[in-house]
Every structure is written in structure tokens, then in C-alpha cells.
Amino acid sequence: MKYPKTPAIFVKGKDFRLADVDPDANGPFADKYVDKDAAGPRVAALRQRLAELQEKLYAEHRRSLLLVFQAMDTGGKDGAIGNLLAGVNPAGVQVAAFKAPTPKELAHDFLWRIHAQTPEQGHIGVFNRSHYEDVLVTRVHGLVDKKKAHQRFEAINNFEQLLVRNGTVILKFFLHISKKEQAERLQARLDDPDKRWKFEPGDLKERARWGDYQDVYEDALRHCSSPEAPWFAVPANHKWSRDLAIAEIVVATLEEMHPEPPAADFDVKAQVIK
Amino acid sequence: MKYPKTPAIFVKGKDFRLADVDPDANGPFADKYVDKDAAGPRVAALRQRLAELQEKLYAEHRRSLLLVFQAMDTGGKDGAIGNLLAGVNPAGVQVAAFKAPTPKELAHDFLWRIHAQTPEQGHIGVFNRSHYEDVLVTRVHGLVDKKKAHQRFEAINNFEQLLVRNGTVILKFFLHISKKEQAERLQARLDDPDKRWKFEPGDLKERARWGDYQDVYEDALRHCSSPEAPWFAVPANHKWSRDLAIAEIVVATLEEMHPEPPAADFDVKAQVIK
Numbered sequence: 235m236k237y238p239k240t241p242a243i244f245v246k247g248k249d250f251r252l253a254d255v256d257p258d259a260n261g262p263f264a265d266k267y268v269d270k271d272a273a274g275p276r277v278a279a280l281r282q283r284l285a286e287l288q289e290k291l292y293a294e295h296r297r298s299l300l301l302v303f304q305a306m307d308t309g310g311k312d313g314a315i316g317n318l319l320a321g322v323n324p325a326g327v328q329v330a331a332f333k334a335p336t337p338k339e340l341a342h343d344f345l346w347r348i349h350a351q352t353p354e355q356g357h358i359g360v361f362n363r364s365h366y367e368d369v370l371v372t373r374v375h376g377l378v379d380k381k382k383a384h385q386r387f388e389a390i391n392n393f394e395q396l397l398v399r400n401g402t403v404i405l406k407f408f409l410h411i412s413k414k415e416q417a418e419r420l421q422a423r424l425d426d427p428d429k430r431w432k433f434e435p436g437d438l439k440e441r442a443r444w445g446d447y448q449d450v451y452e453d454a455l456r457h458c459s460s461p462e463a464p465w466f467a468v469p470a471n472h473k474w475s476r477d478l479a480i481a482e483i484v485v486a487t488l489e490e491m492h493p494e495p496p497a498a499d500f501d502v503k504a505q506v507i508k
Numbered sequence: 509m510k511y512p513k514t515p516a517i518f519v520k521g522k523d524f525r526l527a528d529v530d531p532d533a534n535g536p537f538a539d540k541y542v543d544k545d546a547a548g549p550r551v552a553a554l555r556q557r558l559a560e561l562q563e564k565l566y567a568e569h570r571r572s573l574l575l576v577f578q579a580m581d582t583g584g585k586d587g588a589i590g591n592l593l594a595g596v597n598p599a600g601v602q603v604a605a606f607k608a609p610t611p612k613e614l615a616h617d618f619l620w621r622i623h624a625q626t627p628e629q630g631h632i633g634v635f636n637r638s639h640y641e642d643v644l645v646t647r648v649h650g651l652v653d654k655k656k657a658h659q660r661f662e663a664i665n666n667f668e669q670l671l672v673r674n675g676t677v678i679l680k681f682f683l684h685i686s687k688k689e690q691a692e693r694l695q696a697r698l699d700d701p702d703k704r705w706k707f708e709p710g711d712l713k714e715r716a717r718w719g720d721y722q723d724v725y726e727d728a729l730r731h732c733s734s735p736e737a738p739w740f741a742v743p744a745n746h747k748w749s750r751d752l753a754i755a756e757i758v759v760a761t762l763e764e765m766h767p768e769p770p771a772a773d774f775d776v777k778a779q780v781i782k
Contacts, residue, residue, distance in 0.1 A: 323586070327598045329599040360599070424776055427769075428769060431770055431772075432567075435774050442782075498704050505709060
């Protein structure tokens with residue numbers, strides 16, 4: 235699969251360095267649209283095309299698409315998901331948001347609750363946070379050491395391979411913002427009474443571990459990205475280029491999948507409607 | 509709750525007659541928009557407002573909205589759901605499509621699989637078919653007799669009351685098309701290779717029982733509609749007026765719910781972002 239040119243970086247193996255990804259990057263894109271004004275119509279066109287392709291995927295009912303979103307707090311997961319999928323028939327989309335696990339979920343292996351939410355044939359599944367939390371937040375907080383984390387990378391790769399072999403195409407997006415951008419977004423949440431519900435004082439404790447998070451993200455992306463289940467590091471300080479990059483990659487992937495409605499398994503001419 | 513004026517009929521009790529509902533009706537609506545051309549911008553505005561209200565419902569995280577859709581084959585459930593919810597963030601929407609029950613589902617009471625799919629707080633849940641199938645198709649096919657069906661009406665009313673008391677607002681839409689309109693839509697599915705996957709020869713057997721279906725629908729609507737969990741009989745031969753009527757009722761209901769993000773439960777001024 236050859237992905238269209240966007241500011242998003244396709245993570246290839248162990249040499250990937252998160253520090254090399256500029257959260258402020260907003261180009262280059264393929265073709266002509268390179269600024270914020272030109273991006274709007276292009277995203278609208280991609281969204282329209284996504285709705286068409288999703289309907290064909292649904293009709294085909296044979297394969298599925300799984301989109302995984304990870305980011306630091308305020309990284310833009312909710313916005314990116316909403317902007318990508320607004321316009322798609324929600325009957326063909328399953329969004330799963332993974333929060334702190336419940337006691338029942340903790341009483342199973344870390345992939346148990348994830349597996350239950352994988353998309354069924356014909357659907358687009360979206361993970362807002364994911365199984366990767368179990369090699370990120372848990373690792374920063376010392377619940378999982380390096381050895382255990384690397385065992386989990388292996389488990390994750392095996393799990394994703396199982397899904398891929400069963401007809402699920404996987405794309406994973408790490409929305410990469412700068413620490414300074416996060417400060418502005420957190421402040422905006424505090425200042426705006428309509429956004430304040432998104433703020434939690436605990437977010438500041440996680441923010442204080444910024445460097446640790448960058449390290450564990452880098453390690454996870456290095457070990458769990460492959461052509462079959464790629465990670466993209468998406469510069470995300472600029473929402474418009476973030477959304478455009480994701481839309482380009484998702485639509486190109488669905489075009490490559492080329493879903494087609496099945497042929498009739500009955501004699502069309504013999505059907506008489508009285 | 510006073511609903512806006514649309515061609516949809518709010519079913520009130522035992523005197524309701526489905527035969528009195530004209531599937532071709534496309535008015536009157538409140539206000540000025542009365543024709544197809546004027547409906548488009550109005551639906552777009554309602555959809556925009558729905559997206560805003562859904563975000564507030566999500567932020568509030570206290571109540572939920574459940575939309576139930578039932579119709580004869582080709583009645584327009586998929587189209588109505590897609591046209592209503594395109595534009596709403598799919599992360600706040602759960603669509604459940606109920607098909608013929610699996611052996612595991614049949615090994616439980618008829619509300620078991622339904623209960624598992626009720627929307628969580630902050631979400632809009634959509635049922636494409638529902639627990640009502642168990643007093644409709646089962647009744648037409650003689651799996652459930654009148655006495656059993658009326659026991660199930662009671663069970664359904666009790667179940668819906670449980671949801672309502674837990675903060676779920678319920679709206680139920682029966683999309684009412686004419687037999688002639690169904691013939692045209694079935695023929696269109698047969699004729700168009702892109703739509704043919706939606707056609708099943710078995711649909712014609714159900715069509716032959718048209719009158720029986722109208723009778724059991726009428727009985728279900730009569731017995732399971734209340735101000736707390738109303739049924740609306742929606743004239744659905746014209747897609748534009750069907751979609752407008754549903755959008756008007758859903759948006760008016762959410763306006764009446766008046767969802768509000770919760771106030772901060774921490775000291776806003778004490779938060780310092782470093």
C-alpha cells in the first residue's frame with residue numbers, strides 16, 4: 235500500500251524517533267492543497283467519498299476497517315474522530331472509547347475488553363484510546379515494566395495479525411501535539427464554561443510526566459508498526475492539517491480495499507412483485 | 509411534551525387506526541416549509557442543531573435518548589437513520605440493528621438482547637428494528653398468539669418504563685409506506701445492480717402478508733404508546749417529509765430535555781498549567 239503524501243509519518247521500525255516529528259508540521263500534501271483555506275473543500279470531498287466507500291463496505295459485508303486513535307490529553311482524538319466520520323452513516327460505524335478498566339475487565343487479560351469491541355464485517359470500527367493504553371499509562375505509572383511491556387508488544391502484534399488475517403484492515407493514528415500546545419488547550423478548557431467538563435485536575439499530573447509519555451509512545455510505535463497494521467505519527471498542533479492527513483490516508487486505504495456489493499445469489503429475472 | 513406539527517401522528521391509545529394514516533401525506537408542518545424544496549434547508553438546520561444538542565447530552569452524561577425505528581421492508585429505516593444522524597459525532601451514537609435472533613439470543617427472554625443494547629448515559633441509541641419484532645413478525649407467522657402478544661405488550665411497557673425512569677427518553681417511529689410504494693422500491697432494488705444486495709426473494713413472501721402486518725402493527729402501536737414512550741406513525745412514501753418530520757420531533761425532544769454540561773467539581777482558579 236502506498237499512502238498519499240501528508241505530514242503524517244508512517245512509522246517504520248526501530249529507528250523511528252518521535253522527536254523527529256514536528257507537531258507543527260502542516261505539509262507537504264500531495265497535489266495542490268497546501269494551506270488551511272484549500273484544505274476545507276478537500277476534506278469535504280474526502281468525507282463524501284468516505285460515505286460512499288463505507289456503504290460499499292457495508293454492502294460487501296466481508297471485511298472491516300479498524301481505526302485506532304491515541305494521543306496525549308487534548309491531543310484531539312474526539313475532534314479528529316468526529317470530523318472524519320461526520321457524514322458517514324452511523325449504522326456502519328462502531329466507536330469504542332476505552333477508559334480506565336473496570337474490575338471485571340481487570341479480571342481478564344488486557345486484550346479481552348478490546349477483542350469484544352472489534353468491528354464486525356462491513357463496519358468501520360473506531361478505538362478512542364485502545365489496547366495501547368496498557369503499554370503507555372500503565373508503564374509511566376510503573377504498573378508494567380519494560381520486560382512486561384515488550385511481552386505485550388508481542389501480544390499486540392499477534393492480536394492485530396489475527397484481525398488482519400480475518401479481513402480487518404487496521405490503521406493507527408498517534409496525534410502528536412507539543413507540550414506548549416497542550417498548555418493552551420488545557421487553559422482554553424478551564425476558561426470556557428462550555429468546555430470545562432472536559433478538564434480534570436488529574437490531567438496536570440499526567441502532563442508533568444510529558445517526557446516519560448513521549449518515551450513510551452516512541453517505544454510502542456517502534457515495535458508495533460508494520461505494513462499490515464501501520465502506525466502514523468500525525469502532527470496535530472494544527473487541526474486542519476491533522477484532519478486532512480487522516481482523511482487522505484483513510485480514504486486511500488478504502489479505495490485500495492475496493493469494496494464491492496455482492497452479486498445476487500438468486501435468479502433476478504424470476505422475481506415477480508405482485 | 510408538545511411536539512411540533514408534522515405529518516407524523518402521535519399514537520394515542522386504543523382508538524388509533526393505521527388505515528387513517530395516509531402514507532402519502534407530506535404536511536402540514538409547523539411554520540412555512542411545506543414543500544420539498546423548502547424542506548432541504550430546514551433539515552440541514554435541524555441536523556446542525558442535533559449535533560450541538562448531542563454534544564451537550566454527551567457532556568452532561570446523565571440521560572440518554574433512544575430512537576426506535578420499525579417499518580415494512582423498504583420502508584426506509586436505513587435511509588431515515590442515516591439522514592437524521594449524518595453530521596452527529598458517531599462517538600455519541602450507538603446504532604443496534606436487530607436481525608433474526610441467534611440460538612444464544614433465543615435461549616433467553618425476548619428482551620435480553622435488547623436490554624444489552626440500550627444506550628448508555630450521554631448517548632443517543634438507535635434501534636433499527638427492535639423488541640417490537642417479537643410482537644410483529646412472530647405474530648404474523650403464528651409463533652406468538654394474541655394472548656402471548658398482549659403479555660409481551662405488558663412486558664414491553666414495563667421494560668420501557670424502567671428505561672424512562674433511569675433517564676432514557678424514548679421516541680418510536682413507524683415508517684408507514686403504501687403497498688404500492690413498496691412494489692416500486694422492491695422493483696428498483698431488483699433493477700439496480702448497486703442496490704440488488706438489499707433484495708431477498710423471501711421479502712416477497714412477507715409482502716404477501718401485507719394485511720396481517722398492518723393489523724399487528726396497529727395492535728402494537730395501540731398498546732405500547734404513551735406520553736413517556738410515544739409511537740409516531742410517520743407517513744413515509746415521501747422521503748423528504750419523512751426525514752423532516754423525524755428531525756423536527758427529535759430536535760424538539762432534545763430541546764425540551766435541555767442537556768447542560770455539568771459544573772466543575774474542582775476549584776477552577778486553583779488550576780495552574782505549567
